[in-house]
Amino acid sequence: MNNNFNWDFWVDHTHLLEDREENLKRVPKRYYFIFNAYTNDFEYLSSSFTKFTGYDSLINIEHFLDMIHPDDVQYCADCELKIIKFLNQLYFEDNFQFSTEYSYRIKTNLGNYIFIRQKYHALEVDSKGFMSKSIVFHELLPNDYVRQEDDFIIYDRIKNRPVISQNIYNFTNREWEIVDMIVEGLSSKEISLKINLSEYTIGTHRKNILSKSNSSTFLELSKKLKYVF
Template sequence: MFLYMGSKNNPSFLGSAWNLWLNRRSSNSSQIESRSKESYYFIYNCEINELEYISSSILDVLGYTAEEFDLNKLFLSIHPDDLDYCNKCEYSSFQLRDRVFYKELFTYLISYSFRLRTKAGNYITIKQQYQTIETDECGRMFKNFVHHEKIDDYETRSEFDFQIIDKIKNRSINFSSKFKLTKREVEILDLINEGYQSKEISEILNVSYHTVRTHRKNILSKTESSSLIEALKKNNV
């Protein structure tokens, strides 16, 4: 199932089902309802291609009541200049979902930002995060949880805007490919993130202390970071 959102010149929405728009946060609605008034959430049912629930806080963000808002209005509200970017993000997430075992779908969070038109007619920047919360008996995505949060507008979108996040490891899985890190460098960065020192890492990975130090230097160089803390900030959510 892949969402086609059209393009700037052809803002049509095609496909057998809308793609998944989900959230990394807990499915406990009371927790999310108490969050900032600058955010709202909804559940998307892939099978019937509809939004089953929209939080009332959408009124504070977009100016619509939950009853006024639906899937079609959401897509038609996306800024025309952001359609191609959204398509690219969704295509990348689709490629991931197409190759992982269905139980792994619950592990990943997709995150990126775009502009939405409010009921008043002005555009605001939204950070969208989503994840699978239910699959059907065949392992296909069935229900998805989506969280939209209003963020500060920007002139240039960050190169780290699109993230596919492994919630168990608490890091972006597209981070390593972005900086061309090796598998070993990613392993070492994960261990550093867990609090291990170089000597401990050398014992865990059964490599020399000097090798670990070399990998650390390579990580700093490839990520253009002045410290491992900075590299971890680029790597983590």
């Protein structure tokens, strides 16, 4: 260790937050855990789990599965099969690019059911590219929450938009490439230089994209993409 450098700011930096006020409204209603997909063990469980579910801990995977509302079991199974199918196409570091989410009901220790939105992504990947550990978040939803028929989503954390498994807009691969760059904030000229196409061609692509998606602007399209599952 380099004793000639003062690391106090790193070892204890809590004093830097002394003047920061609490904002309880921003505290998310959620708990999280680390799940080992090899052993099916819960390696870590946040303290807020007890607050929202009434259980002291998750004993094993069977306990967790028994918490799922009987009417949501098939939906959860279908979602997990979709995730497995998708992840099996990925290699190594690609796993970290995507997160998945969907909602269902779980039973609390008091016997009532609460709606949660489950979100998780890879925390550790083995040498074969298998997601061996994941970090899972359960966000509590309002009491009057009603799930859509299918709210399953795989989210691209780099492109900041959902992965659309069914291309309802019938975009070509080139059009998707241009959509992503426009959403990132690139101009037609910058896109032209980046993919070696003329600005005129980029303009044509832009018109076709808006026409196919029935959008007036790319801001409107960007909003639509967030709700296409």
